[in-house]
Amino acid sequence: MFTIVRREEMAEGTVILNEIEAPLIAAKAQPGQFVILKANEDGERIPLTMAETDAEKGTITIIYMVVGRSTALFRDLKVGDGYQDVIGPLGKPTHVEKVGTVVCVGGGTGVAVLHPITRAMKAAGNHVICIIGARTKELLILEEQMRAASHDLRICTDDGSYGREGFVTEELKDILDGGQVDQVVAIGPVPMMKFVSKLTAEYAVPTLVSLNPIMVDGTGMCGGCRVSVGGETRFACVDGPEFDGHQVDYDELMLRLQAYCEDEKACYEDYCRLHDTSTAE
């Protein structure tokens, strides 16, 4: 069993943090990699990115939004409880190098995924500007951590309850207009990544996105996680999860994410909750 040693609630209980004992994974994990977790014997295998790892303590930290049955089951686990199975580290690590100015854009729980990448980008000697967004102030996560991980933190909320009123793309456009940007990293709801990529394509700024298709094994064995990138089929669990944002077929990804919504209406509501945090064009 993989024991939970710390548990926090964020964003009014819609987002949960678990720090889990997993020494073998903690020793190897790099920014951008994910794990697959299964709570119990009959549980589903759920992919979640590691928001933090501590090789010395032998722990990994996941931060997830409660969107459906399995994440709701995870929410009920207390400190001292555990996951029956945790598999990883999976996926390719983020390619981090010194390029100059990097803008990291995060929406919803994507901010959790972005955090270790932001830190690594700063450590590599880049000037790092961060934009994080949420629907409203209460749903914003990891503000302090992101401030510490970057040189310059900008905040956007859809309703203007905190920071700039509007979408992260508006703030990003101002930054792109204002000076040289060498790389953008965008992680969040699929529509957000789509519109960020559309914008940065106009400025020809290389853009990295992290994709979250439905997965089973996470080792390239099932092909369930296939995404179209540059017209080619790739398996996100082994070829990704990060890809060139300008090449990704986001519309296909959005449709594939709905594969298992039996009840169309419930599906739509879930879908909104998962993807609606920062853009609605």
Place this chain on the structure above:
Amino acid sequence: MSVKKKSKAPGRTPMPEQDPEVRRRNFLEVPTGYTPEMAMQEAGRCLQCKKPACVAGCPVSVDIPGFINLLAEGDITAATRNLWSKNALPAVCGRVCPQEIQCEELCILGKKGDPVAIGNLERFCADYEREFGTGELPPKAADTGKRVAVVGSGPSSLTVAGDLVVKGHQVTILEAFHKPGGVLVYGIPEFRLPKEIVAQEVNFIERLGAKVACNQVVGRTVSLDELFEQGYDAIYLGVGAGLPRFLNIPGENYTGILSANEYLTRANLMKAYKFPEVDTPIPIGRDVVVLGAGNVAMDAARTAMRLGADRVRIVYRRSREEMPARLAEIHHAEEEGIEFHLLTAPTRYMGDARGRLTGMTCQQMALGEPDDSGRRRPVVIEGSEFDIDCDLAIVAVGSGANPLLTADTPKLRLNKWGYIDADPESGKTSMRGVWAGGDIVTGAATVILAMGAGRQAADSIHNFLTWGW
């Protein structure tokens, strides 16, 4: 059963099966097993040939007349021991070996009538011993202090682990999935190979002293070099051919198109056929098309039928003769109402505005000259396109070498298809202290071939641990 006189050449004793009308909607095993009387009757048919042709047909040379003789004498424990000396998983092989092209094809009785039902007898012995046997463990050599890491837990790895642990070595199996067994648990369905049997086989090897560590993706969680650093003296790679092939035709990413690996993993390993009792869902097709005609395709088609499909079609680009599936599975599939559309190949998929599969365009094929595989190559009949409707398509057109582990291990020499280059006699790879066998060396093959490779490698590893490389 008929009440034929048992005079000269009695016919083959059929194994009772669930009625097709009933079984096509449940996941219980299809053949229900011999009674001891049936087994004795069938064992009695064996002529105990002095030069048994059947043995040459078995890739691991099971002593077929030997075990059948012990069975006929009523000593089922001895018969099973005899089987074990060549084949670590007789309960599995009795069920899944393609006997009609192996042992039974060469049985002398097959020349005039029906061959001895060798597979059925093998299954009977193993099942009987599991249920009524003493559960006594075979004798084990003294601890050698040598440590072996066995990567993967399919039939090949289980054989290596069992053999080496009996020889006194300390064995740890490292499996990527959360459950051991390889294709035996995630691929082959419950109605053909009950998972309880696989679990007991694994348990047997654990009782012998091997350790099973699940959730270990070698190449990610730990590398081969790190395993050596941890003090392992030898490593066996039995990681299977876990890379799904697709057709690469337009529309293949519509939802409702799954690889057989994904479909069967959901159904078997994740037990999605019990959804929502378990948490993993599986798409339920009303009108299902399965592409391919091997064992994997039959398993997918029969699973779809059991999950409630109105119609299940196998679409295959060659003819009946070239279908690679076991004969028994083809018969079973037909009995269960699965339709076969042969000499047919899809050219594209169709979907609706929401990206869901609605059908596919197919072409009619004809057989031309033989290709590299020796089978006649299917050629397109121009202008023969037609559309078929379907709401679920399962792609079962073969698998390749999964590069996850090999890409992390550049020292390992691969062949041009990405499979590991290993010596066919010993299983030795280009890396000192590393062996490989089973599907990751041969490409997708059979359980018994994977086990045979495991046994040879175990011998070679034992020699290495005793005498050096």
